[in-house]
Amino acid sequence: MLCSTCRLRPPVTDDGHCLLCAGPAGPVPAPMPPAPAFFAPQQYLRSPEGLAKAVVVLLAVMIGADLLAVAAGLNTHRVLAAGVANDFAAYDEEAANLADNLYGATSWLQSFVGLAIAVVFIIWFRRVRLNAEVFDPSMQSMRPGWAVGAWFIPIAGWVLPRRIAGGIWTASAQTSTDGSRRTVPATVMNLWWGAWVCSQVLSQFTARRYWAAAQPQEILDTTVLLVATDAVDIVAAVFAILFVRRLTRMQGERAALGVYPPSTPGLPERAPWGRAH
Known part of the structure; x- marks a missing residue:
């Protein structure tokens, strides 16, 4: 009609x-009703300090679990090496079972703590990414949702999160009251990312070797790789702690300065650190 x-x-x-x-x-x-709040860009800051403390504690627990795994791996290697040396003529089966059980227990502990770290770290990572959107959205090459999704993409998950972290790092660098930017060296972030990628690659390579090992000497060689993997994981966890603490402190300093790009017209003004509308 x-x-x-x-x-x-x-x-x-x-x-x-x-x-x-x-x-x-x-x-x-x-007039059309306003879009739901969750479609609008975040216009306030939320402190990542609580999440950062939780991540640091879990990483410290992981370091302890890795140290236990290294000790259990060395013990397993010692028992196996003694058996291989005399062609298992005087093999202590009870000691071997104990060594296997100890290493299995440390592996379960590592898996449990690793899952907890993954969950809490990604939540923290998303929080600092949303804060970076408030500090300076022009420095963010990917949308905030990628701070979560990028970790789950095969192969690309070893590249994209570092790209996102770089944008967060740059936006979180402390600025002067006149708006000029201070460049903060990204050494800690690069060391963390490099150690983490090495840990992931070595872990997958060792897992394949472990399940493919059939002969006693192959199993013995694999235990060396398992110990090396745990050692690299310890290094990655240490650098992760330094990265989380440094970036969280940078965002606190940046928030205290209170110098942000102008708010988007039609959207509410940004609230102070730790408050939400």
Whole structure:
């Protein structure tokens, strides 16, 4: 059905006229309702300090679990080496079972703590990414959702999170009151990322070797790789602690300075650190 006068537009009045033909007295369409808040960019800061402390504690626990795994791995290697040396003529089966059980227990501990770290770290990572959007969105090459999704993409998960972290790092660098930026060396971030990637690659390589090992000497060689993997994981955890602490402190300093890009027109002003609208 079209307007009874112009026959071009749909009618909006009871007598069949469109908005233009009805004149000033015609009804005005109601404005569109505002978009839900979760579609709008974050316009406030939220402190990542609590999450950062949780991540650091879990990483410290992981370091302890890795140290236990190194000790258990060396013990397993010692028992196996003694058996290989005399062609298992005087093999202590009880000691071997104990060594295997100890290493299995440390592996379960590592898996449990690693899962907890993954969950809490990604939540912290998303928090600092959203804060970086407030500090300076021009420095963010990927949308905030990628702070979570990028970790789950095969192969690309070894590259994209570092790209996101770089944008967060740059946006979180302390600025002067005149708006000039201070460059903060990214050495800690690069060391953390390099150690983490090495840990992941070595872990996958060792896992394949472990499940493919059939001969006693192959199993013995694999235990050396397992110990090396745990050692690299300790290094990665140490650098991760330094990275989390440094970036969290940078965001606190940046928030205290209170120098942000202008707010987007039509959106509420940004609230102080730790408060939300």
